[in-house]
Each structure stands twice: as C-alpha cells, then as structure tokens.
Amino acid sequence: MTCDEIEVELVTCDTPSAAVLEHVATCERCRAFQASSAQLLGDAALPALSLEEKAKLSTLPSRVQQGLERGDRRQSFVRRAVSLAMAACLGAAVASAALLPRIREAQAEVVVSDLGFPDLELASSSDTEDELDAFEVSWPSPY
Amino acid sequence: MANEGSGAKLKLISSRAATDAELCRDFLAGDPQAFGELVRRHQDLVYRLVRRYARDADAALELSQRAYLQAFEAARRTLPRISAAATEGGEVPFKSWLVRIALNVAKNQARDARRWAQAPVEVIDSEKRVEASAEGAIDKAQREAMTRDAVLQLPKRQREVFTLRIDGGLSFAEVAEALGITEGNAKSHFHHAVKRLHELVQARLQGEPS
Ligand SMILES: [Zn+2]
Numbered sequence A: 001m002t003c004d005e006i007e008v009e010l011v012t013c014d015t016p017s018a019a020v021l022e023h024v025a026t027c028e029r030c031r032a033f034q035a036s037s038a039q040l041l042g043d044a045a046l047p048a049l050s051l052e053e054k055a056k057l058s059t060l061p062s063r064v065q066q067g068l069e070r071g072d073r074r075q076s077f078v079r080r081a082v083s084l085a086m087a088a089c090l091g092a093a094v095a096s097a098a099l100l101p102r103i104r105e106a107q108a109e110v111v112v113s114d115l116g117f118p119d120l121e122l123a124s125s126s127d128t129e130d131e132l133d134a135f136e137v138s139w140p141s142p143y
Numbered sequence B: 001m002a003n004e005g006s007g008a009k010l011k012l013i014s015s016r017a018a019t020d021a022e023l024c025r026d027f028l029a030g031d032p033q034a035f036g037e038l039v040r041r042h043q044d045l046v047y048r049l050v051r052r053y054a055r056d057a058d059a060a061l062e063l064s065q066r067a068y069l070q071a072f073e074a075a076r077r078t079l080p081r082i083s084a085a086a087t088e089g090g091e092v093p094f095k096s097w098l099v100r101i102a103l104n105v106a107k108n109q110a111r112d113a114r115r116w117a118q119a120p121v122e123v124i125d126s127e128k129r130v131e132a133s134a135e136g137a138i139d140k141a142q143r144e145a146m147t148r149d150a151v152l153q154l155p156k157r158q159r160e161v162f163t164l165r166i167d168g169g170l171s172f173a174e175v176a177e178a179l180g181i182t183e184g185n186a187k188s189h190f191h192h193a194v195k196r197l198h199e200l201v202q203a204r205l206q207g208e209p210s
Helices: A003-012 A018-026 A028-044 A051-057 A060-106 A125-135 B004-015 B020-028 B032-051 B057-077 B079-087 B094-115 B121-132 B140-151 B156-166 B172-179 B183-205
Strands: none
Touching (some): A003 B183, A051 B032, A060 B057, B032 B057, B094 B172, B140 B183, B156 B183
C-alpha cells in the first residue's frame, strides 16, 4: 500500500486494518498525518446539540405542517385569482363580440384582432391548466 | 383529511417500520400520522446538516423547515411514482432528496448571508483573534472556530461529503447514495477534503489569505 492509500484508510475507516497500523508504526509521514487529521476532524466537528436546540427541534413537524398549509392556501388563492382573471377576459371578449357589429359600422377599417382581446379558446381546460402551471411556485429539483 | 384507511394501513405495517415510500404515499393521501413520522425520522439529520451554515438555532430551524417543504413539494410532483414504488415494496429516495435539498438550502443561505455582510460571528472572531495572538499560541477554541469556518471554504463536492460524514454522521455508503457517487469516490473526496482543510487552516495560522 502507498502512503496515499494509507491516508485514505486512516481518515475513512473507524478501525484501520493490521496492515495499515503496521505501516503507520514505521512511517513518519503517515504518523504525522494520523495525528494532524485526528486533531483537524475534532476541531471541525460542531458541538453536540444543546437542550435548547433539542427543544426547538421538537417543534419542527408542526412548523412544517403550518408551512405546507400556508403554501396550499397561497396556491389556491393564485388559482382563484387566475380563474377570476380568465372569467374577466372571457366577459370582455363576449362583450366585444356583442359590440363588434357596431364597431364595424363606426370604423369599418378596424379589425377585431387589433383590439388585443384574448382568443375565446383561451378558456378551454387545457390552456387554463398551462396558465396555472406558470403561476405555480417553482421548487428546485431534488436532482 | 385523516382518513381511516391510511390509519389502518399504518397499523397493518406497524410490525415493521414503514418505509419512506409508504409514509410519503400516506402523507400525500392526507394522513397526518405518516407526515409526522416522516418529519421526525429525518429531522435530526436535516438540522445537523444545516446547522453549520446558520447564525443560530432559530436560523437552523428555519432552514430545516424550508428543506422539508421543498422535499414534500418534490414528493407531490412525483406522486404516481411514489404510489407505484410503495405498492411494489420499492423505495422512494426521500432521504436523498431531503439531504441534497438541505445542503442546497443551507449553502444558499450562507451565500445570502455573505451578500448582506452578515458573516457568522465565528469568522469575524477567528480573524480578529489570529491578529491578536500573532506571537502566542492559538488556543483550542480559536483553532476550532478557524477550522469550522474553513470547512465552508472547501470545494463543493468535498464540502458536501465532509459535512454529510462529520455533521450528518452518515456512513460512506450513505454519503455515496445521497450524492449519487460511488463509495470509493466519497472516501476519496473526504481524504482530499481533510488535506485541503489542513492547508486552509495552516494558511490562516500563518496569516496568509486563503
Ligand atoms: Zn506512509
């Protein structure tokens, strides 16, 4: 085994093999690494959880539950808002369709598409779903 | 919401611990018991992972909550797969999601904290103390503060492996599974992390910019 391989085993195995221990006993470099890495890992470790932290941690399930409920309420609010907006657009489109003959009479050169009203087909279920998706909170992928 | 069906299901599987897949499926079906169990099962791990990046216990709790909410949202999005996995006795990588999300949430928090110039007290303290004790020996507390801060300076993969092992207490097999790498790879990253950490701490002790 090389010194590098010995180092890997020293920091990753709880109980190094007899071969590793034998090597360390005769290799100054690996002995120094063993001592310094043991101190380093001890220094890097965080202190144990305090009683205060443990008490706070026990409230986590209810906090997460509240967070989920808040998120659900927000989503249903967004869905309602989108539905209302859709209904308003639909109403405006219907109204414009009713006004159309009169507008045509008044301004024969103006075409409906120039008025900027959404297509009536926007109210179809598949398009509405697409709109809703765009409003959903985007969570990072776990991957 | 709390339907009797899922309650009965929990009782049926009470002779053995329910898998994460079963708990996820039951939670998504509206079972509050399954939800509570799923949070409690991993809450220590999540909290210990985000703790290093947080200013205090409240901030760590907030980060833990955020990690869980994002993991549950990921679970909701993949409901059909979860149901199939639970029915077929398979496993859902809920713990891996949670671990990776927790690490991301925590790291983003550290980045935001830096943006607002709210570096953890330990960082500021350790820098002051190095100056103050230039000619004397650095005591244990100072060395610890410096080392803990240096962990946050490690390259991403090394830091992830290091914190999963040291803070999360995961075995190298579990670290590898959570990060989608081989166990040998996880050990190699850990070895490199230890060596890099040693260099960072030595540089700080000698007053070099890291
Ligand atoms: Zn050697």
